[in-house]
Amino acid sequence: MLEFQWNALRQGDRVVVHDDLDPAFGLHDATVALVRPHYPGASEIGVRRDDQPTVMSRPWRHAVHLAVIDSNDTCWRCEAGRAVH
Numbered sequence: 612m613l614e615f616q617w618n619a620l621r622q623g624d625r626v627v628v629h630d631d632l633d634p635a636f637g638l639h640d641a642t643v644a645l646v647r648p649h650y651p652g653a654s655e656i657g658v659r660r661d662d663q664p665t666v667m668s669r670p671w672r673h674a675v676h677l678a679v680i681d682s683n684d685t686c687w688r689c690e691a692g693r694a695v696h
């Protein structure tokens with residue numbers, strides 16, 4: 612996700628998050644649960660995955676996509692996941 616998109620995230624926004632502990636970098640639906648803006652720079656973002664709603668994680672910006680995946684968005688995790696399957 613680009614920094615301007617990241618900084619535009621608000622609580623309740625729907626995103627998809629790569630699981631960096633998964634060799635296929637699987638994508639998971641998630642909701643933005645925490646937004647702490649930093650000026651200048653990238654906000655601190657916390658998300659809760661739908662399959663782990665009690666856990667808040669702080670993913671790397673590049674491991675998060677908007678819920679509607681932009682096919683022009685190049686992402687090495689997506690590429691690596693496709694290579695595994």
Ligand SMILES: [Zn+2]
Nearest residue numbers: 629686688689
């Ligand atoms: Zn990706």
